[in-house]
Amino acid sequence: MKRRLPPLNAVRAFEAAARHLSFTAAAQELHVTHSAISQQVKQLEGWLDMHLFLRQNSTLVLTDKGRAYLLELRQALDTIDIATQNLQSTRHDTTLTLSVLPNFALHWLVPRLPGFQQRHPDIRLRLLSGTVPLQQLYESCDLAIRPYQNAPEFQFDHICGADMLPVMSPAFARRHAIRTPADLQAAPKLHITHSPQDWPRWLGAHGLQDRYPAQGMLFDSHAVALQAAINGLGALMGLTPFIQDMIDTGKLMAPFPDTVQTERTWYLVAPRGRLPHKATCFRDWLLEQVTS
Template sequence: MRSSDVPEPKSDVSLNALRAFEAVARHLSVSRAAEVLGVTHSAVSRQVTALEAQLGVQLFTRDKARLQLSNSGRILFADVAPAFERLQAAVRNVQAQASPSTLLINVPPSFAMRWLIPRLAAYQRRRPDAEIRLTTGKEPLAEVVGRGFDLVVRRQSSASRKLDSVPFLTASLVPVCAPELLEQQAIRKPGDLRQHVLLHSNQQALEWPEWLAKAGVPELKPRSELVFEEIYFAMQAALDGMGVALVPSPLAADDIAAGRLVLPLYLPRVGARDYHYFASPASGSKALVEEFGQWLRKEGKESNRFAGELIAGLFPGT
């Protein structure tokens, strides 16, 4: 056969279109695919529609408003999904060989105990070659930057942010206590807190007064107070039924969902100081720092979604 007899192939299929298809097929949801890819719902729909037009087949069907893969869609997904996984693995392998694999991180102690460490196992499975050296500290971000850390996490308000830090985890203050405590003395309104022991850490000296003022009871005097060195000490005291602790919402979400702690009252965005990370521009592990920052944003987004759904279920309309 002469070369001129070989039919011209169709134009190359867009990699973005295949990525959009793979995400929709994996989640069977255009909205969820858009969220995962970080693009709009309409952008994903356009990519999938263009791919169907180019291939000349229907990739999805709807059964009672539920999205399903067509026969052609199942065939394509069976090959495309592992192909993307291999591409991602190849990129990670190259990055691991080309970049230093040690990451020096400094985070607040309670954040490390209650949020970061429980999630680090998943990151280590993803990057088993990465050596994480985790230290804790409570100094303001401006004071710790320049001490040789690759990445620093601190909780701060957007208004106080002076350095080029990246917000990744929403954190409002929420009062929590053990379920048994409410059986002894109910908390139905902020004023009921006067019958209870208020728990907090020594760096939270102004946070209970701020919360009580926003709740409309600025002069409230509790039965007593217990002050601890760290927030997670106050949380443990709350778990043990010693009183009501005021803590950043993401640190308590898992315990609330599991029923170990209860959230008797909720005021939206009171004491809002979200968690930010600062990536050192002088780091010798820039690729790893960027990857870890992306992972923090992904985990933070999932944590925010989980906490939002949890609070909405407990306090509809908030």
């Protein structure tokens, strides 16, 4: 069947101009002149025999038909883009870039990655541990692991939540004679700056309070605080997804098994729509780890 396609350069120009509602911004994106964008949009309107834009008080506005056309075109261009990425990934681009916060990477993801490498030896993983905002994420990444956010343009697959309980080195527990939860009230404690209520919540659940809340070391990274706890610098309110290996190896101990629930959760974050093959492979494997 012969397809009735409009001029594709004109389609690209219209999609960019409609997305930005600006010929100037579209010209910058496509590395052409403002005049070229204007001419290509006029060409497309002539080919369709209808107006796609209106100007209202020097502002570019889509007509109803232009708005509907933009929606369909974006889906079609996204499909072309993904099909091209999939084709290239089978020959060239086999590097999957994942943005993941350091603590989750160190203590949850990395220990499980040998299983992924064994299943998909052709996919090379690149981990970024910086806190890139989701709005900028897919300029440099394929997938991310993050707490949930209200961002409808992304798909969130639940990985795990967390409970908390005190952990410490065995030497610390002996040195400070930690035998009951009450012994933690006066013991040196390690604090996470973005979770100041962790210790008060756990102690409060046991009818206790911190006798020296202004003392103890402060950390902005749970991963660094865990290493400080291993080195005997204080007791830490540990998160259950990240401490089991250290307890199993004897680096840390959890003398009191009672946990307190937290609202912390982690999700695999992906753009909505069809994913490239390499991203689909990682998503399928990761969600298997959650359900197994």
